[in-house]
Amino acid sequence: MSYSLRNYQIDLIKGIRESMLAGHRRIMVQSPPRSGKTVVMATIAKQATDKGRQVLFFSHRKEINEQVAETFKRGGVDLFRVTIGTVGSLVRKLSKLPPPDLILVDEAHHIKASQYQTILKYFSQACQLFFTGTPIRLDGSGFHDLAEDLVTGKSIRWLQESGNIAPxxxxxxxxxxxxxxxxxxxxxxxxxxxxxxxxxxxxxxxxxxxxxxxxxxxxxxxxxxxxxxxxxxxxxxxxxxxxxxxxxxxxxxxxxxxxxxxxxxxxxxxxxxxxxxxxxxxxxxxxxxxxxxxxxxxxxxxxxxxxxxxxxxxxxxxxxxxxxxxxxxxxxxxxxxxxxxxxxxKKASEKSPVTCDECFATFYREKMEDGKCPYCGFEMVKKKTIEDLEREETDGELVEINQGMEFVWLNGEQVEVKREEAVVYRRVMTYGRQYSKCQNLAELKAFRLIHGYAPGWLWHKQKELNIWRN
The missing domain is CATH 3.40.50.300 (P-loop containing nucleotide triphosphate hydrolases)
Structure with missing residues (x-):
């Protein structure tokens, strides 16, 4: 084998083995992108082929398969006992494929697609491992209907702090x-x-x-x-x-x-x-x-x-x-x-990301020291979100949010506004310092208040942008 496993990869393989020993045959395996899932799959494939078992690997892209084949080769996998192909190519010749004992699927958040399901159901007797960095569908739901167990790897934050992924x-x-x-x-x-x-x-x-x-x-x-x-x-x-x-x-x-x-x-x-x-x-x-x-x-x-x-x-x-x-x-x-x-x-200090108005760096408030941007040193006003205000306690009691009203922070001050106005303020906050993105007078007024500009600024920008009505 021309590579060595990292400790967190060994732990992931151990978790997969324990799940299989517990009787699970369809297992979702989560590990972040860039964490070396291909090396993990190569190790598992080698263990299987060394025991004379047949392995099937597939994904939806030829480029992925080519990299997997190369990694399997470097890892000492017996390629005579491995079939590697794209979903589209395999689904047309299922009856001609050697029946696998083990199926490995990469980028497996796609497995609900019909061609994936055709292959997996055809070889339902095989143990099936579904590898993905994100075991989630577009609508936010998971895979409890397609997998019996979930084995999770280390988080992106852990991998960064350990030097395995770049900051x-x-x-x-x-x-x-x-x-x-x-x-x-x-x-x-x-x-x-x-x-x-x-x-x-x-x-x-x-x-x-x-x-x-x-x-x-x-x-x-x-x-x-x-x-x-x-x-x-x-x-x-x-x-x-x-x-x-x-x-x-x-x-x-x-x-x-x-x-x-x-x-x-x-x-x-x-x-x-x-x-x-x-x-x-x-x-x-x-x-x-x-x-x-x-x-x-x-x-x-x-x-x-x-x-x-x-x-x-x-x-x-x-x-x-x-x-x-x-x-x-x-x-x-x-x-x-x-x-x-x-x-x-979320940690208590991580209610929402903050973007510096000066350099546009985006980070959580815990990164700030003395209210300054950790990237450029720009002095920032700490703005509270609606979520913060709803949870803020005064003398042991929650602050009441009036029905139909919300709090926003304008130039460092807490202001209560109508809910429909708060929607405008939140939208305008995404414009950064690009006032030219304002589409109407309401947005331009909100922009002035958010940034604390003088009233005369509004008139000049109305004229420049030819905005005179809401």
Missing amino acids: FQYYSINLLDMAKLKKRSGEFTNNSVDEALDFKTVHGDYISHYERLAKGKQAIVYAHSVEYAERVAKRFSDHGYQSAIVSGKTPQSERESLMEAFRQGRLTIMVNVNLFTEGIDLPGVDVCIMLRPTASLSLYLQFAMRALNPREGKTAILIDHVGNHLRHGLPNDDRDWSLDGVKKT
């Missing part, structure tokens, strides 16, 4: 109008993302922010459509960065050539659509730029974790232009996984 700095610089996002089948539609990103104009801020935060570092950019990705790649190229785009429509030979160029560092910016989210190792990537909003926690974590391969002295840069952290929290939040779904576990 990161998270920046939130919103470039879209979240009010325009619409969902279909649980995910944001491409048409609504086009509108939210003002697709008919050039949104240039992502270039300047990349140059300010991570200039010259290799970055992977996530976009929602091929057309938008092409615009993004062209703009990076126009600014002197070697850039390319890959998507599911990119011919296989061209995709492989671009991936190899990216791995070798000959490309600086790789813009992609629906690729490089799962199971692909890109060790040189230091930066993740999110230009695609997603309602999927699984997809969000795949985005964020792609840049977290560890390297001596490395700190990854995650730039969120679409408010994904507002939906899902920060990537290394503690999450309580179960077969029923996930519940994010």
